[in-house]
Amino acid sequence: MKTKSIKRDKVNIITLGCSKNMVDSEVLSGQLLANEIDTVHESGKRDHNIVIINTCGFIEKAKEESINTILDNVELKKRGKLDKVYVTGCLSERYRNNLEAEIPEVDAFFGTMELPLILKRFEADYKGELIGERLLSTPQHYAYMKISEGCNRTCSFCAIPLMRGKHTSRSIESLVEEARQLVQRGVKEVMLIAQELTYYGLDIYKKRELPKLLNALADVQGLEWIRLHYAYPSKFPMDIIDAIKDRPNICNYLDMPLQHASNNMLKAMKRQITREEMEDLIGNIRYKIPDICLRTTLIAGFPGETRDDVEELKTFLQKMRFDRVGTFTYSHEEDTSAFDLVDDVPADVKEERAQEIMEVQQEISLEKNEEKVGKxxxxxxxxxxxxxxxxxxxxxxxxxxxxxxxxxxxxxxxxxxxxxxxxxxxxxxxxxxxxx
Missing domain, CATH: 2.40.50.140 (Nucleic acid-binding proteins)
Structure with a gap:
């Protein structure tokens, strides 16, 4: 007599938002696999019966994408294509009560720091010995490494502290061990990420220890490139630049989001720095490492931004000549201090200003690229x-x-x-x- 076989669960993890979310998904994948639960990432095969959506709640467009992804998978569940839909990440952390009321078909919502609770849904145990082990969703030769969680800064536009909590550093020992494991798996480049790199170590070592971490990672055999993302400019510790300069496997690259260049805007954004101080900082960094690549990110259309503010920002770009620039339009986020301001720049004007900024950078980028010809x-x-x-x-x-x-x-x-x-x-x- 034939017996009906019980089909094993297969989990597909969908990741939305930033590289920090990607690392969270990779860690979750590693834990599920260690508990012998079949797990894939961003699978298009539709051979899974459970979906975990790791959401983003940073700005309006990201929230819309997250909600649409949840609704799409809930619809698949209604049609019998999925058994379970779970939601985690920043949107879930920030709006859990609203989401539970509005999308009751989701089986459970989890916050950003509730990995053990997700595992319990699968009758799985959180394995502490697996710290640093994860299922990479990137190509084998590079990986992101999250050196800390949360942020203590109080930028008026940013909701990240609401979703990720206070700054919490990982130990140097755990990060070095993770780097060694990654190299053993074929990784040659790691990108260090955090909400704020320069704060690293303040909580556990009582002082900023990013340079010490960088030197420890640079000693890992086989790690050819180390790259720094998301450094806060105010009171920037210059010994970070010394570490970059001294170690050949630390890339001459620094991602430092400045957000604006008008002092009016910087003050309203609570950035704790002036345009003049930023210019001095950039000058000092380039004095120490003339060929360093500086990347920054800028916001267009913050409340109260005037045409004069935009022109000042464009002049600043032409003077500073950053190697890389990204822009995004301001998103009016509840529970941030900027939410008390009037969101008075129309959406189409925000987009136009972002485009203007990128047109300035496009010329600079072409000129810098032309300088590379023949080298x-x-x-x-x-x-x-x-x-x-x-x-x-x-x-x-x-x-x-x-x-x-x-x-x-x-x-x-x-x-x-x-x-x-x-x-x-x-x-x-x-x-x-x-x-x-």
Whole structure:
């Protein structure tokens, strides 16, 4: 007599938002797999019966994407295509009560720090010995490393402290061990991420210890590139720059979101710094490392922003000549201090201003890329696409920065390092030939 087989659960994790969310999903995947629960990430095969959606709640567009993703999967559940839908991450942390009332078909909502509770739903145990082990959703040759959680800053536009809590650093020992594990798995580049890198260590070591962490990570054999993302400019510790300069495997790259350059806007945003202080800081950094790549992020359309503020920001960009710039339009977020201000810049004007800013940067980027023509750079190969290889220099991070179009007569593989002589420059990319 035939017996009906019981189908095992298979979990698909969908990640929305930033790289910090991606790391959370990778850790969750590792824990589920260690508990012998079949788990995939962003699977399009539809052979899973459970979905966990790791949401973003940072700005309005991200919240809309998260809600639409939840509704799409709830609809699949209604049609019998899924058994369970779970929701975690920042949107769930921030709006759990509202979401539970409005989308009751979701089986459970979890906050940003409730990994053990998610595991309990699967009758699984949180395995402390797995700290640092995760199922990478990135290509094998690079990974993100989250060195701390939360943020103690009080920027008026930002809701992250509401969703992620106070700053909490991981120990140097745990991060070094994770880096060693990643290298053993083939990782050659790590991108250090946090809500605020420069605060690292203040809570557990009673002083800023990012330089000490950087030197410890730079000692890990086989770790070829270490990259820094999200450093706060106010009272920036210059010994971070000394560590970058002294260690050859720390990329000459710093991501420092400035948000604006008008003193009126910086004060309203509660950034604790002036335009003049930012210019001095950038000058000091470039004095120590002349060829460092500086990336920044800017907000267009903050409450009260005038045409004069926009022109001042554009002048600042032309003077500072950042290597990389990203912009996003202001999102009016409840429970932030800026929510008390009148959101008086229309949405279409915000978009126009963001476009204006990027047009200024586009010219700067092209000029900087043209300066690279004829020079040779060490490039990491990321992928082959449409018959050509794509990679990055140490001055470019994944997805957000320039790519190098690599022409090569020999076969290359993701994770290979090659020397590329640049032959062409574009607005946001460069092209070259493999040499040597």
């Amino acid at each position: 040779t750079f060490k490039v990491i190969v990321d992928k082959k696409e449409a018959g050509r290889y794509l990679g990055r220099t140490e001055f470019d991070s994944v997805e957000v920065d320039n790519e190098v179009i690599i022409n090569s007569s020999k076969k290359l593989h993701p994770g290979d390092f090659v020397n590329v002589k640049i032959t062409k420059a574009y607005d946001f990319d460069i092209e070259g030939e493999v040499v040597g």
